[in-house]
Amino acid sequence: MSDSDPNPATTTAAPTGTATPTGTATPTGTATPAGTGTAAARGHRKERVGEVISNKMTKTIVVRVQRRFPHPEFKKVVTQYNKFYAHDEKNEAKVGDRVRIQECRPLSKTKRWRLLEVVERNPEVAPVNA
Numbered sequence: 805m806s807d808s809d810p811n812p813a814t815t816t817a818a819p820t821g822t823a824t825p826t827g828t829a830t831p832t833g834t835a836t837p838a839g840t841g842t843a844a845a846r847g848h849r850k851e852r853v854g855e856v857i858s859n860k861m862t863k864t865i866v867v868r869v870q871r872r873f874p875h876p877e878f879k880k881v882v883t884q885y886n887k888f889y890a891h892d893e894k895n896e897a898k899v900g901d902r903v904r905i906q907e908c909r910p911l912s913k914t915k916r917w918r919l920l921e922v923v924e925r926n927p928e929v930a931p932v933n934a
Contacts, residue, residue, distance in 0.1 A: 849907045849908070850906070850907040851904060851905065851906050851920070852869045852904070852905050852917075853869070853902060853903070853904050853905075853923060854867040854868050854869035854870065854888070854902070854905070855867065855870075855900065855901070855902055855903075856868075856898065856899055856900065856901045856902075856903055857887070857899065858899065859892070859895070859898060859899055862895070863891060863893060863895060864889055864890070864891060864892060865890050865892045865897045865903070865919065866887055866888070866889055866890075867887070867888045867889075867890050867903060867905055867917070868885050868886070868887055869885065869886050869887075869888060870883060870884075870885055871883070871885070888905060889912075889914045889915040889916075890903075890905045890915065890917040890919050891908070891911050891915055891917070891918040892918075893918075893919070896919075896922060897919060897922055899926065900926025900928060901924065901925055901926050902922070902924040903919055903920075903921065903922050904919075904920040904921050904923055905917040905918065905919055905920060906918055906920050
């Protein structure tokens with residue numbers, strides 16, 4: 805390090821971890837224990853909100869997600885729909901519910917999303933009297 809360096813803190817590195825602008829070290833390699841994975845530990849994953857259009861499969865729902873965007877050439881607002889197969893562990897989502905789904909590892913050939921929460925229940929579905 806020369807005497808002409810105006811900011812000596814930027815060139816000082818700590819022996820372990822990553823050097824911050826003040827020269828202090830931050831811990832590296834901090835991992836959460838297995839089974840305690842939170843959204844922050846998993847990193848950024850895509851989330852979508854859509855309507856359940858089918859729940860006839862065991863632990864699987866089909867969610868229709870609406871996307872509105874201006875047409876690139878004609879500037880008219882276009883509505884596009886995508887269907888996603890999502891994992892519903894407790895079979896809690898019913899047809900017509902608005903749900904939030906999150907991207908996850910592939911669970912089957914077509915299932916790459918999982919149910920996070922039911923945002924809004926469908927009020928039109930009446931309970932079945934057995």
